[in-house]
Amino acid sequence: MKVTSFLTLLIVLLSQTIMACPVCEKQQPKITQGLTHGAGPQSNWDWVIIAVITVIAVLTLIYSVKYLIKPGEKNTQHIKQSILSN
Structure with missing residues (x-):
């Protein structure tokens, strides 16, 4: 509560x-x-900067979710296996 x-x-x-x-x-x-x-934004360059930052942020979000859901690591000695096996 x-x-x-x-x-x-x-x-x-x-x-x-x-x-x-x-x-x-x-x-x-x-x-x-x-x-x-x-x-x-005072000029067109400000909009370009905002667009680039937005693209970087969206790509970062997409890849972080992608690798969180399906990391692709198959090695049995990888540290995540010790976490997932518990």
């Missing part, structure tokens, strides 16, 4: 800090309004 209450409180508090304030919302382009604080 304590963990559930703590997580609920944490989510409520974080949701308020993540959302942009009204002043920041006016400075943001339409695509990022309400998501971030501060001024929006």
Whole structure:
């Protein structure tokens, strides 16, 4: 019960800090309004940087899930075998 209450409180508090304030919302382009604080991207290079970072983050997520689900290690002496056999 304590963990559930703590997580609920944490989510409520974080949701308020993540959302942009009204002043920041006016400075943001339409695509990022309400998501971030501060001024929006100032040039096209900023959008290129955001796109590259997004691609890297998505690829990292895909590969981490892929290797978590099916790591492909078949060696019986691999350390994961000692964990999986217990």
